[in-house]
Amino acid sequence: MSGSGLAADRVARRLGGELVLDGVSLTPAEGSTVGVLGPNGSGKSTLLRVLAGVLAPSAGVVTVDGREIGDVGRRTLARRVAVVEQHADTQIPLTVRDVVGLGRVPHRRAWLAASADDEAAVAQALEQTGMTAKAGQRWQTLSGGERQRVQIARALAQRPRELLLDEPTNHLDVQHQFELLDLLTSLPVTSVVALHDLNLAAMYCDDIVVLDRGVVVAAGRPADVLTESLIMQVYNVKADVTTSPEGHPHVRFIRS
Incomplete structure (x- = not known):
């Protein structure tokens, strides 16, 4: 994998020892x-979370354009890197448009009203995620999948260069999983996406990194990484890996 703006170099992180x-x-x-x-x-x-600057590495370094992430101002970083967490909730009675509008906060000075550019970014993000019709609806009334799409719209309204997503296809039905990943891969951004579904990763990712107990055990193109031996090693499951008509690996798990 070649260089880009956001990078991690030999990062370690301890939690609770x-x-x-x-x-x-x-x-x-x-x-x-x-x-x-x-x-x-x-x-x-x-x-x-380490890549996003939410957690500091215990060792190693995360950089943005060669600068250590800790030396990049929070506001500057928030304009640059957008994050979609697994779980997001609020008890404040916000509308869908309000939530998506939070993505514009790093671009505005405090207390200033939204600009025309802010409004355009929010409208575009709602359209991209198929949530325009629900823009005036309360966040609390949405389904889990709809909330996920709104959080992604908030991140897109940020207009980031890097987009970090933690299990973004959770709570989505198959159609919306495909639509979401079609959208993500069409955007002019660098995306790092945590996924459970190996076949979705094979279909949509340019490269994959496989972690096992905090260590990278494989990295590279899906066709090179998603092997039967790797799946057995990491997941302890037998699998039959073939090549789909589209040319990407297809994983079929085998019950023992």
């Missing part, structure tokens, strides 16, 4: 979609 990430390096190519795979507890979410 436990080593959750151990020497992880990640340098996505500009404009690419990188999938982060691994079983529960492998460190996927922690890696995304």
Whole structure:
């Protein structure tokens, strides 16, 4: 994987005394979609939070255009990198448009009203995620899948260069999973996406990184990484890996 603006170099992170990430390096190519795979507890979410600057690495370094992420101002970083977490909730009675509008906060001075550019970014993000018709609806009335799409719209309204997403296809039906990943891979951004579904990763990711207990055990093109031996090693499941008519790996799990 070639260099890009956001990169991790031999990053480690301890949580509660436990080593959750151990020497992880990640340098996505500009404009690419990188999938982060691994079983529960492998460190996927922690890696995304370290990349976002939410957690500081215990060792190693995260850089943005060669600068250590800690030296980049929070406001500057928020304009640059957008994050979609697994779970988001609020008890404040916000509309869908209000939530998406939060993505414009890093671009505005405090207390100033939204500009025409802000309004255009929000409208575009709502349209991209298919949520325009629900713009005036209360956040609390939405289904889990709709909330996920609104959070992605908020991130898109930020107009980031890098987009970090933690299990964005959770709560979405198959059609919306495809629509979401079609959208993400069409955007002129660098995306790092934590995924559970190996076949979605094979279909949509330019590169994948596989974590196991905080260590990168494989990285590269899906066709090179998603092998039967790797799946057995990491997931302890037998699999039959073939090539789809579209040319990407297709994983079929085998019950023992």
